Amino acid sequence: MSQVTVMERTPHIAKPFVASAAPAASDGSRIGFENVSVTYGALTVLHSFTLTVNPGEIVALIGPSGSGKTTALRAVAGFVRPSGGRILIGDRDVTHLAPYDRKIGMVVQNYALFPHMRVEENVAFGLRAHGAAEDVIKKRVPECLAMVGMSTYAKRYPRELSGGQQQRVAIARALAPKPQVLLLDEPLSALDAQIRRSMLDELAKLHRDLPNLTVLYVTHDQSEALTLANHIGIMRDGKLKAFGGSQSLFRHPPNRFAAEFLGRANLLPVTDVQPLDEQMAKVRFGDVTLSARNHHGLARGSDCLVCVRPHDFRFSRASEPNSISGTVLSVQWQGDVHNITFDAGGETVRMTSAPMANPPRIGEIIAVHFDAAEVTLVPEDASHG
Amino acid sequence: MLVWSKPWRIATWAVAVPLFLIIYGLPIGVIVLASFSGQWNDILPSNMTLVHYSKAFRSDSFDALKASLLTGVIASGAALVCGTWAALALRNFKTMPKRVLDLLFFIPSAVPSVSVGLALLVAFSQPPFLLNGTTWIVLIAHFVLISAFTYGNVTAGLARIPVDCEQVAESLGARPFYRLRRVTLPLLLPYLVAAFSLSFALSMGELGATVMIYPPGWVTLPVRIFALSDRGAIFDAATMATILGVGTLIVLAILSKVSNRAAVR
Numbered sequence: 001m002s003q004v005t006v007m008e009r010t011p012h013i014a015k016p017f018v019a020s021a022a023p024a025a026s027d028g029s030r031i032g033f034e035n036v037s038v039t040y041g042a043l044t045v046l047h048s049f050t051l052t053v054n055p056g057e058i059v060a061l062i063g064p065s066g067s068g069k070t071t072a073l074r075a076v077a078g079f080v081r082p083s084g085g086r087i088l089i090g091d092r093d094v095t096h097l098a099p100y101d102r103k104i105g106m107v108v109q110n111y112a113l114f115p116h117m118r119v120e121e122n123v124a125f126g127l128r129a130h131g132a133a134e135d136v137i138k139k140r141v142p143e144c145l146a147m148v149g150m151s152t153y154a155k156r157y158p159r160e161l162s163g164g165q166q167q168r169v170a171i172a173r174a175l176a177p178k179p180q181v182l183l184l185d186e187p188l189s190a191l192d193a194q195i196r197r198s199m200l201d202e203l204a205k206l207h208r209d210l211p212n213l214t215v216l217y218v219t220h221d222q223s224e225a226l227t228l229a230n231h232i233g234i235m236r237d238g239k240l241k242a243f244g245g246s247q248s249l250f251r252h253p254p255n256r257f258a259a260e261f262l263g264r265a266n267l268l269p270v271t272d273v274q275p276l277d278e279q280m281a282k283v284r285f286g287d288v289t290l291s292a293r294n295h296h297g298l299a300r301g302s303d304c305l306v307c308v309r310p311h312d313f314r315f316s317r318a319s320e321p322n323s324i325s326g327t328v329l330s331v332q333w334q335g336d337v338h339n340i341t342f343d344a345g346g347e348t349v350r351m352t353s354a355p356m357a358n359p360p361r362i363g364e365i366i367a368v369h370f371d372a373a374e375v376t377l378v379p380e381d382a383s384h385g
Numbered sequence: 386m387l388v389w390s391k392p393w394r395i396a397t398w399a400v401a402v403p404l405f406l407i408i409y410g411l412p413i414g415v416i417v418l419a420s421f422s423g424q425w426n427d428i429l430p431s432n433m434t435l436v437h438y439s440k441a442f443r444s445d446s447f448d449a450l451k452a453s454l455l456t457g458v459i460a461s462g463a464a465l466v467c468g469t470w471a472a473l474a475l476r477n478f479k480t481m482p483k484r485v486l487d488l489l490f491f492i493p494s495a496v497p498s499v500s501v502g503l504a505l506l507v508a509f510s511q512p513p514f515l516l517n518g519t520t521w522i523v524l525i526a527h528f529v530l531i532s533a534f535t536y537g538n539v540t541a542g543l544a545r546i547p548v549d550c551e552q553v554a555e556s557l558g559a560r561p562f563y564r565l566r567r568v569t570l571p572l573l574l575p576y577l578v579a580a581f582s583l584s585f586a587l588s589m590g591e592l593g594a595t596v597m598i599y600p601p602g603w604v605t606l607p608v609r610i611f612a613l614s615d616r617g618a619i620f621d622a623a624t625m626a627t628i629l630g631v632g633t634l635i636v637l638a639i640l641s642k643v644s645n646r647a648a649v650r
Binding site for chain 1: 568
C-alpha cells in the first residue's frame, strides 16, 4: 500500500503527516513532486515542494493568491520549468519532457476552448493531435460529449455556449485522449455560484464514473476542495503548510494557518495543556477550564490554541462543561443561519446557529459550549504573522 | 460624448463636417471629377467623358496597374510570411534581445523611403548583387518598407492571443507545428489579414523609393501618375489615381470581410 506522505515544515511538528490512501488504479497515473523548486530570477515561488497524488485520487491544492498552487500544477503540465527537484507521472520522470509528451489533460479557469472550432472539433483535437484514426475519433467524441451531457451541442461554436457549457466541453476535450492525469486549474472560478454548485456535483459524478483518473485540483475555494478531494494540501508562500485527508484536515488542522484557511476556525489562545489520556487534554482559557482533543500530542504545560468551528458552538448555561461566555458584538441573519460574533475574554469569537425567532441582542451576555470531541488543540504557528 | 449641450453639439458638427469635407473630401472629389473631364477652365469641369478610363485600360497605364497590383500582392505576401515568422520567433525572447531585434525590424519604417530607395540602388548596382534594372529591386524595396508594419501588426496580434489556448493545445498532445497550424495561426488570422491589408495599401501608394529604382518594364501606378502629372496630363493622372484608390479600396474591403469573418469565430 502506498501512502501520501508529506513532511510538515512548521517548527512545532516533528512527525510527518501520513494519510493513507489505497491506490485504486495502476501506478502509471501517480503524480509525484520530489523537492520541486521554481524560481523566477531571485524570486522563489515554490520551495522544495514534495507531494504524491496516488492513482485514482483527487488532491486539491488550496491557498491564498501567490501561494504557489497554480505554479505547482503548471509544473506538472510542463509550462513551468523547475529549478530543482523532479516531477513524476507514474514512474516516468517528466521534469524535462515537453507538455505534449506528458499525456495529461488540463482544464483552466477561462475554459480556453478553441473559438474557431465547433464543440466536436474541440473535443476531437487531442485525439487528432495524437494521430488517432478517424473511426476512433467518431466513436470517442460522442462518448465524451455524452459523459458531460453536451451531446446536443456538438455542432455549436464555443461562443454559442454558456460558461457552464463551455467548461463541460473543456472537460470532455481534456478527457477525450484518455489522459493518465487530469489537472484542473480553478475550473469553476469563472462560473456563477449556482452553476458552480451543479458543476461541482458533476465533477464528483465524473470521478465516480472514472475512478482510475488521478486529479490534481487547484482552487482557492475551500468548499470545492472539501466537496471533491480525497486529500487537501494547503499552501502558503510556495510551501505546503498542511496536507491530509479532507475530513481529518478540517477537524484536526495541524497549525494555525490551516485552521484559519480551511473553515475560518475560531482559535482561542489557551494555556497549561494537561493531557488526560492519549486523546484528550485540559487547558485554561482565562479562568475557565476547557477540554479538547490533543490530536497533535502537545506537551504538558505548553501554551497553544483551541480550534473551534463556528458551527460547533451551542447556546448553554454557564455551568455546563466547556462553556464560555461573552458579550454579543454582532448578529447577522443570512436566511438559513444566524451569524453571531461575541467577545469572550478579549477574543472575538464567531458562531453560527440555526435561524432563531429571538436571536440575542447586541451587548447581551451569552453562554455557549462545545463538545470536547469536536474541537482540537492546535500548536501556535511561529511563522504566522 | 464630450459636448453635452445640444446647441454646442450642433455648433461642433457645423464646424467639423465642413472642415472634414474640405480637408478630405475636396481633394478626392476634384480628382474624381477631373478623371471624367474633357476640359476644366471654370470652377467646374466641362465636356464630361469616359475616354480617360478607356485609355487607362488599353495603354501603358493598364500595365502600371498590373505592376502595382502584383508588386503589392507579392511584397505584402512575402512581408506577411517573414513578419509572422519573425514575430513568432521573437515572441519567447527575453526582453533585451527582443528590444534590439524589434528596433532592427522597425528601422526601415523610420527611414524616409527615398533613403531606402537610394540605399538599395547603391547596394545592388554592383556584382555580385546586381539587381538594378530588374523587377526584383522594386519588390525588395517594397518588402523592406512594409515588413516593419507587418511585423508590428502580427506581434500585436500574438500578444492578444490567449496563451491558455496554446498551452491547452500542447497539453492535449499537439506538437509545435500542429499547434501552430491548428490553433495559433487560425487565432491570428484577423491580425494576419489586417497586416496584409496595411502592407498592400502602403505598397500600392509607394512612390519615394520606387521612383529611384524602377526598371522601364515595371512602372508602378504611383510612378505612372507622377510621370503623367509631370508632363501635364492631369486628367489621365487623375483617372489613374482614381483607379488606384478604387482598386485598393476594393481589395481592402474584401480583406476586411475575411478579417471580420475570422474575428467573429
